[in-house]
Amino acid sequence: MTPPIDPVPPVDPSTEEEPAPARPSWGPATGVGSLPGTDPVEALRVVTGELPEFAHLPELPGRGPGADLVGRSAALLVDLAVELTPAGWRLVPRPGMDQRRAGELLARDLDALYDVAGGYTGPFKVQATGPWTLAAGLERTRGDRAVVDPGARRDLAQSLTEGLAAHVAAVSARVPGAQVVVQLDEPSLPAVLAGALPTASGWGRLPAVDAPVAEQELAAVVDALPGPVVVHCCADRAPLGLLHAAGADAVSFDLGLVQDLDALGTAVEAGTHLFPGVVPGTDAPLPAPRATASRLQAWWRELGFPADELHEAVTLTPSCGLAGATPGYARAAMSHVREVARYLLPE
Numbered sequence: 001m002t003p004p005i006d007p008v009p010p011v012d013p014s015t016e017e018e019p020a021p022a023r024p025s026w027g028p029a030t031g032v033g034s035l036p037g038t039d040p041v042e043a044l045r046v047v048t049g050e051l052p053e054f055a056h057l058p059e060l061p062g063r064g065p066g067a068d069l070v071g072r073s074a075a076l077l078v079d080l081a082v083e084l085t086p087a088g089w090r091l092v093p094r095p096g097m098d099q100r101r102a103g104e105l106l107a108r109d110l111d112a113l114y115d116v117a118g119g120y121t122g123p124f125k126v127q128a129t130g131p132w133t134l135a136a137g138l139e140r141t142r143g144d145r146a147v148v149d150p151g152a153r154r155d156l157a158q159s160l161t162e163g164l165a166a167h168v169a170a171v172s173a174r175v176p177g178a179q180v181v182v183q184l185d186e187p188s189l190p191a192v193l194a195g196a197l198p199t200a201s202g203w204g205r206l207p208a209v210d211a212p213v214a215e216q217e218l219a220a221v222v223d224a225l226p227g228p229v230v231v232h233c234c235a236d237r238a239p240l241g242l243l244h245a246a247g248a249d250a251v252s253f254d255l256g257l258v259q260d261l262d263a264l265g266t267a268v269e270a271g272t273h274l275f276p277g278v279v280p281g282t283d284a285p286l287p288a289p290r291a292t293a294s295r296l297q298a299w300w301r302e303l304g305f306p307a308d309e310l311h312e313a314v315t316l317t318p319s320c321g322l323a324g325a326t327p328g329y330a331r332a333a334m335s336h337v338r339e340v341a342r343y344l345l346p347e
Contacts, residue, residue, distance in 0.1 A: 025123050025179055026273055026315050027054020028341035032232060032252065032281070033127035033183065034059040034321030035330050040112035048117050050334035054315060055117065056125035056183075057109060057171065061323045066102030069185065070137040073129035075102035076163030080155065082138060087200070090139040091146060106167075114174040121177030128164055130184035130231065131157040131221050132192050132214060144200050147192060148207070157217060161224045168226050183230040183252065184221070189214065190237040211242055219246040234277060234320040240264060244272050253277060254319040255299065265303050268313060277319030279336055283329040286336050293343035311344040 030051050035043050035058045043058035061068045066075065070089045074082040081095040089098075117124075129137065135147040135156050146152040168180045191197050195208030222229045231243045232252035241263035243251045251267060252275035258264065268274065276299075278292050300310045316337040322330040 026250070027051070027123050028311070028344075029316040029334075029337040030054040030123075030125055030275075031056050031058070031334055032234070032277065032317050032319075032321045033125075033185065034061055034323035036060075036062060036323055036325055036327050038063045040109045041116055044112050044116040046331055047334070048120060050331060051338060053338075054123045054125065055120060056127065057113060059127060059321070059323070063105060065098060067105050069129055069187075070134065071098070071102045072106065073134055073160065074099055074138075075106045076128060076167055077156075077159045078162040078166070080159045085139075088139065089137060091141055091152070093141070110170055110174060113171065117175055119177065120175050122179065123181055124171070124175060124178035125181045125183055125230070126167060126171055127183040127185055127232075128160065128167070130186035130189070131160060131217060132209075133186050133188040134160060136188040136192055136197055139200065145197065145206065147197065147209070153217060157221050161221050165224075165226055179227070181228045181230060182225050183232050184218075184248075186218075186231055186233045186243075187235045189233055189239060189242075190235045193239060193242075194237070211239070214239075215242050215246045218242075222247045230273075230275060232275070234281075240267065244270065249273060250275055250315070252317060255296075256319065261303055265305075268303065268305060274314045275317050276314055277317050278340065279318050279333050281318050281320035281322055281333075282324045283326055286332060289336060289339035290343055292336070292340045296340070296344065308346045311341070311346065314344070316341050 031047060033056060037043055038060055040060060043060055047058055048055045059072060065071055065084050074089060081092050082089050082099055083092045083096050084098040135153045136145055138146045140146050140149060140152055146156060164182060168182060171180050172178060192209050193211060193214060195205055197206045199206055228249040230250040230252050231248040234254040236257050238253050238257065240251055240253060240260055244267040250273035255276040255278050278296065279286060297307065297310065300307065318333045318337065322333060
C-alpha cells in the first residue's frame, strides 16, 4: 500500500528570503574617463579597440568649457542652472549659453557612441562628477561654494541623480547590448573631509565636513542610481573605507597612493570590486606588462588574499584620467592595462 503523502505546508511570503542580487559583470581592464583630443568618434574608436571587454564613454576636456569635469556634469543637471564665470562654474536662476554648450557636447558624444559602438556588448562605463566634488566646484549665486550649504548640496545631489539616470537610459538606448556602469568621480572629497578647500576669496579655508555626513550623502546618490556604481578618487588620502561604506559596488584609486590596506581588505571581504590604477595618467616610461603584474601580485599577497582570486577581484586602469597625456601614450596606457590583466589569469 502506498503511504500517504504529507501535504506541503503553505509558504508564508513574509518568511521567504529575498534572492541575492546578481553580481555586476566587470571587465579585466578599463579607462578612468578622460582622453586627449577633441574628436569623440576617434576617441571611441581608440577606447573600444584597446579596451574591448570594458569600454567607456570618453571625456574630452580639450574641447574647452562644458567638456571639463564640472561643466560636463552640469549638462546632466535637472531643473538647476549654471554658468561659467572667471572664477569658475556658478549656480544661477536660469540656464544660459554655457550650459547649452555643455549639453550640445554631451549630445555629440552620444551620437558618436551610436555610430561607433552601437553593436557593443558587455560592461560599459559612463563617468560624472560625484556629489561632493560637484558641490565643491560650484559657487552659489551669492556666497561661497555650494559644499558649505546642506540645502544646496541636497538639491545638487538629487538633480545629478535624476540626470544620471536619464543619461544611463540614453546610453542604453544607443547601445542595447551594454550593461551600463556609472562612475562617480570624487577627487575633491579628501579636501572636503580635511577642511582644505579655499574660500572664494582665497584667504581662508572652508570648514571640514564630518565623515559620517559625507558618507550618508554619497550613499543617497549611490543607492538611487541604476546599475552598478564605481566611486573614483585618485587623490592622496582617498577615503576608501568611506567609499565602501557608502555602498559603492567598486572603488577606483591610484595604487601608488594607497596606504590604508586595512580599508581595502575590509572592502574586498565585503565583496567590493577594486579598480586599481597601475600606470601614470601622463606620459612616463611603461614597464613590461609582466613587471606590472608582478607588482600587483605582491600587493595582493600583502593584503592576505589567495593568489587565484586576484584576477576576479580587480579591473585594472591607469591611475587617473589621460587628458594630460599625448595620444600615443594614452593608447599605450590602455593597451598596457589590458595586457597586464592577461598575466593575472590563473595558469
